[in-house]
Amino acid sequence: EIVLTQSPGTLSLSPGERVTLSCRASQSVSDSYLAWHQQRPGQAPRLLIYGASLRATGISDRFSGSGSGTDFTLTISRLEPEDFAVYYCQQYGTSPLTFGGGTKVEIK
Amino acid sequence: QVQLVESGGGLVKPGGSLRLSCAASGFTFSDYYMSWIRQAPGKGLEWVSDIGSSGSPIYYADSVKGRFTISRDNAKNSLYLQMNSLRAEDTAVYYCARDARLRYWGQGTLVTVSS
Numbered sequence: 001e002i003v004l005t006q007s008p009g010t011l012s013l014s015p016g017e018r019v020t021l022s023c024r025a026s027q028s029v030s031d032s033y034l035a036w037h038q039q040r041p042g043q044a045p046r047l048l049i050y051g052a053s054l055r056a057t058g059i060s061d062r063f064s065g066s067g068s069g070t071d072f073t074l075t076i077s078r079l080e081p082e083d084f085a086v087y088y089c090q091q092y093g094t095s096p097l098t099f100g101g102g103t104k105v106e107i108k
Numbered sequence: 109q110v111q112l113v114e115s116g117g118g119l120v121k122p123g124g125s126l127r128l129s130c131a132a133s134g135f136t137f138s139d140y141y142m143s144w145i146r147q148a149p150g151k152g153l154e155w156v157s158d159i160g161s162s163g164s165p166i167y168y169a170d171s172v173k174g175r176f177t178i179s180r181d182n183a184k185n186s187l188y189l190q191m192n193s194l195r196a197e198d199t200a201v202y203y204c205a206r207d208a209r210l211r212y213w214g215q216g217t218l219v220t221v222s223s
Binding site for chain 2 (some may be wrong): 018033035037039044045047048050051056084088092096097098099100101102
């Protein structure tokens with residue numbers, strides 16, 4: 001199975017800052033079938049990005065995804081209060097689906 | 109709008125069984141691949157099982173293979189997870205989600221395995 005490693009584990013930032021999250025795969029992700037999900041405390045996850053760089057419907061353009069092969073990033077251009085959450089990458093190109101361990105973005 | 113509503117969670121003793129359901133609405137259920145994902149308390153997301161739009165193919169995580177059975181009833185717009193021989197480590201919130209990129213998630217149902 002494809003192992004996804006996210007870094008860093010936790011980020012302490014202030015509103016308005018720019019943040020870049022990393023997701024590295026143990027082998028190439030087929031057709032860039034890489035998604036990013038956001039999970040706020042006490043809520044279900046929600047899809048932000050799919051196909052490595054495509055924003056899901058209704059997602060702010062502050063969120064952008066990039067990468068291919070084994071290295072992917074999620075960038076939040078300016079942190080808003082509602083963006084403090086845990087972010088998971090997920091690959092769906094090869095069965096089984098797998099997730100990264102998550103990056104928590106917390107308020108500094 | 110798309111809705112996925114899980115039910116069937118609860119407290120069960122080790123070795124017991126539970127059947128989770130996921131009621132889907134707002135889209136043509138029979139067109140979509142569906143997944144079960146779980147999250148243990150304070151932990152990350154773990155894929156459990158998925159099923160093709162017509163009932164196949166079916167895949168399971170090694171941690172649940174032989175104990176859990178996924179199924180669907182397209183006439184009832186419903187997804188199911190039959191969980192047998194439950195263990196403490198199966199304690200988690202169980203989410204159903206639509207398609208391989210997990211475009212939509214339900215709100216989850218909590219399964220607690222404890223004596």
